[in-house]
Amino acid sequence: MVSAVTLALVLFAGFCTAEHYAGTPATIEQYPSLVQIEMGAGPLWFQYCVGSVLTNVHILSAARCFVGPLGNPRSRRVRAGATFRGRDGAIFRIQSITSHPSFLTNIFDGDIAVVRLSSALTFGSTIQQASIVAQDVIIPANLPVVHAGWGATAQNDALWADRELHTINAFTITPEVCSERFDGSWILPFRITTNMICSGLAPEGLTFGVRDAGGPIYYDDIVVGVISFGSHFNKSIPLVATRVSAYTDWVVAQAV
Incomplete structure (x- = not known):
């Protein structure tokens, strides 16, 4: 470990x-399944990782993005539908984070996680599911x-x-x-x-x-x-x- x-x-x-x-x-219309995963530091929020839309309430990302204190849903949020970092799009709070149970057995093996949002995404030209x-x-x-x-x-x-x-x-x-x-x-x-x-x-x-x-x-x-x-x-x-x-x-x- x-x-x-x-x-x-x-x-x-x-x-x-x-x-x-x-x-x-590129524009988000070209890659509408991409989302920014942001971290809160006091009143400030900044992009820390990236994710892909799985369903209207689930995001695929890396488990390393949510290790230790980074795994507190209250300090993380998702920005969807934005071409620019930290600007535009829509903000969604995170309800829960599930990392693969094998993560850290070989430090990086199993580095995958599924994030559940507190509210549903609305699909359109800038927010779509990934395959x-x-x-x-x-x-x-x-x-x-x-x-x-x-x-x-x-x-x-x-x-x-x-x-x-x-x-x-x-x-x-x-x-x-x-x-x-x-x-x-x-x-x-x-x-x-x-x-x-x-x-x-x-x-x-x-x-x-x-x-x-x-x-x-x-x-x-x-x-x-x-x-x-x-x-x-x-x-x-x-x-x-x-x-x-x-x-x-x-x-x-x-x-x-």
Whole structure:
């Protein structure tokens, strides 16, 4: 089990800045299943993670977004239907958060969560359900995928980035290559598992910011991954996501 101190360092490391690839500006109408997950700090709210709409009251995200005090529903909320970070759209309070029970058994394995909202979303041009991959589908290497969000993987600076939604095109990487890239470059004891998807820009990886966590990786407009972790210092390190197809049945069981 990872210590609270180590986990805190991992969770907040994304606030550091790094040089990386700029993404392409997008609008929420192009990705209407995307939502911002915000954290409250006194009277202030700021985007902390990303999620995808499962139903009119359920959001798919990463379990790491709700660890410890971050799991208090009263200090978290969802902004849906907004192209810009922290502006416009509609605000929804969170009723409950369910993280996969295997999360933290290998630090990052099982990094997936289903959030239940206190009130229902109203679907329209800026808020729609996401399609998720079926259970046990294998995601091969060299598959073209798309990342979308407001964080470092899609913008030009992890902290001072433009507030507009961005996307970036990438390719999946084999677990073997992913493990090799991390070998000797990561201070935490963990391993790449079959429950994960690695992606990057061949031959480089993608830098990571805390605002990326929980965001979707799309293949053909289907959510196949939930962004989990990466490196904000080394752009040769792949971005790692939870493989949704390893947990689809569990996700569906929670979203009822």
